[in-house]
Amino acid sequence: MISPWAVLAGGAAAAGVAVLVAELRPAPPDLGQALDRLHRAPADHRSDGDQRLPWYDRLGESGLRLPGARIPHQQLALINRTPARFMAHKLLFALIGLLLPGYVVAVATLVGSELPVAVPLLAGPLLALLGWLVPDAIVAGEAKEAKTEYLHGIAAYLELVALERAADCGPAEALRRAAAVGRGTVFRRIRDALERAATDRLPPWDGLETLAEELGLTPLQDVADIMRLSGTDGAAVYDTLRARAKGLRGELLAEDLARANTDSERMVAPGTLLTLLMTSLIVFPALYQMLNVT
Template sequence: MISPWAVLAGGAAAAGLALLIAELRPAPPDLGQALERLHRAPADRREEAADAEERWYDRLGARSLGWAGARLPTRSLALIGRTPARFMAHKLLFALIGLVLPAYLSAMAEIAGFGLPVALPALLGLGLAAGGWLLPDAIVQSEAREARTEYLHGIAAYLELVALERAADHGPAEAMRRAAAVGRGTVFRRIRDALERAATDRQPPWDGLEALAAELGLTALQDVADIMRLSGTDGAAVYDTLRARSKGLRDELLAAELAEAGTTSEQMVAPGAALTLLMTVLIVYPALYQMLHAF
């Protein structure tokens, strides 16, 4: 007969797994947040707790923003499009899983008849909770590095498009808007949002790009704003400047990719050498065994 405690534990594990999958599944876009981006300053944080339609874990994360020791990677979160409240909710969730998991496994072992010391799951739970608290930081930084590379590629393309629009004799502001309307990726969407926000606030479009560059921490986007400000205020011809900055940015990205490829190749040396040594041992061992046991 199956123990009811085992059934209860299995149901709790299944519920936790379902909750984790629901959390990791991409959520549909929020129309309210999309409209909010048109009427807020880029550097301002969203007041997540004030939204009545937020999910419960977002509200919990928003309440934990003021905790001592909660260091928020604001620019990295802005790059990947994640709110500080959702980031704190992830930290709390992973820490809770790390804290509860050893106790759950210890209870399962106790039901199965394998008793464990009480101190072992307690100490292990504290260690896993600390690791779970720090794990979202590493995940966010890794995703932010990939997003930063994507943004730089998009900015290089945007520079080329703005240069072509200026060569077609469009004004600086019109060239920036027309170039941003061409792309369909995340980078161009954020640029369009920044330009629309600046137009709504009756500001020059390069001020919107400058605010977006400060929010994301991208100097390349700041360079675009500075170049177009020079063209808009002084009437300077910036076609060659835009093309040169785009070429320089592409060269930087190519150099970074080559360096990463070289590092990856160096990391493959040790596994290749170990595989070669293993194959050599497998080939030599039978012959060596026959030689030693021939007499």
């Protein structure tokens, strides 16, 4: 007969997993954060809206003051995630890793199996450290994919800006009209940067430069430099924009080819093993008959 305590423990574990999945699921867009991107206040002046943040974001805000906490700001900016949410994930994963061995020992005790008390004492800190590092690996992987998407979008943006300049649009107008064409994340961030620069009465290339520094994207910085040269000196930049877009597409193609070659090399060992297995299956019956002939 199954112990009711074991059933309760299993239900609690399932509820914890469900809550964790619900918290890690991407949240719907926040209108407040969208407005903050256009009207950023100094970091020293916190508004009362911070008090209405979810509990995990408030937990992450307090965790940002921990000594030795390393925040990958550029990677978080690429995936549009706040440092508070990132730190909240680190703290929650570390807490789960710390408590998981004790929970396993408690469940084993309830079902009648004895586990050494040293298990949670030794495995708990190790799993907590592993859980602390898991969000870093997740963010790094997501940021790598997002950076590739951004670079493809910037290559398209370069072509669009060049076409607008060829249509006799001014440098500032060419940047705005080219950004209004796309509907992806890259073009949305560029539009936000241009609108923020217009709100602050700054040239649009200054907004692109700020966005390039925030995201750590050199090609976007190149766009800002090229258009600044066109806006201040009146230089013809059509050929320069097309050449930069061509070079960026070449870099992306080279990375795709390198990734494809790496994947092909990884398939050599499984393919060889499969070939040996098929050969063994084909040869074994005949070899068995030869060895057992009387």
